[in-house]
Amino acid sequence: MFLSKNPNMPKDLMLVDDYSNKAFKQIGIGLIAEKQELAIKGSKNMKAPKLSASQWMSYLGIVNKLAPFPKKLTLQIPEGVRRLGATFAIRGDDVLYVYEDGVPGDHPNPEDVLKSFEISK
Numbered sequence: 001m002f003l004s005k006n007p008n009m010p011k012d013l014m015l016v017d018d019y020s021n022k023a024f025k026q027i028g029i030g031l032i033a034e035k036q037e038l039a040i041k042g043s044k045n046m047k048a049p050k051l052s053a054s055q056w057m058s059y060l061g062i063v064n065k066l067a068p069f070p071k072k073l074t075l076q077i078p079e080g081v082r083r084l085g086a087t088f089a090i091r092g093d094d095v096l097y098v099y100e101d102g103v104p105g106d107h108p109n110p111e112d113v114l115k116s117f118e119i120s121k
Contacts, residue, residue: 019079024083032084032103038084084104086100
């Protein structure tokens with residue numbers, strides 16, 4: 001669903017994890033509020049996305065399909081909903097840049113990510 005709603009994303013460069021979150025765990029990406037210093041950092045830059053009314057309606061119409069809810073729901077909030085993300089810049093086998101999200105919606109300055117490629121030439 002994510003890839004179909006984002007047609008500009010190069011599908012051959014995307015990793016889509018399953019509900020086990022193995023890829024996230026292997027690289028040490030945590031859960032919401034697990035690392036307080038990241039949550040404080042991430043909260044400073046949070047702001048609502050600038051979406052038009054039709055974009056908000058489109059989002060609200062598909063959010064339940066995109067949300068990482070397992071098939072068997074329990075009373076606990078699913079791990080996939082609590083799992084944070086990160087941004088990586090990778091060249092070959094070298095990791096040039098890592099930015100771990102502190103809260104949902106947190107992300108690095110894109111210019112910083114691009115600069116990491118320039119520095120490592």
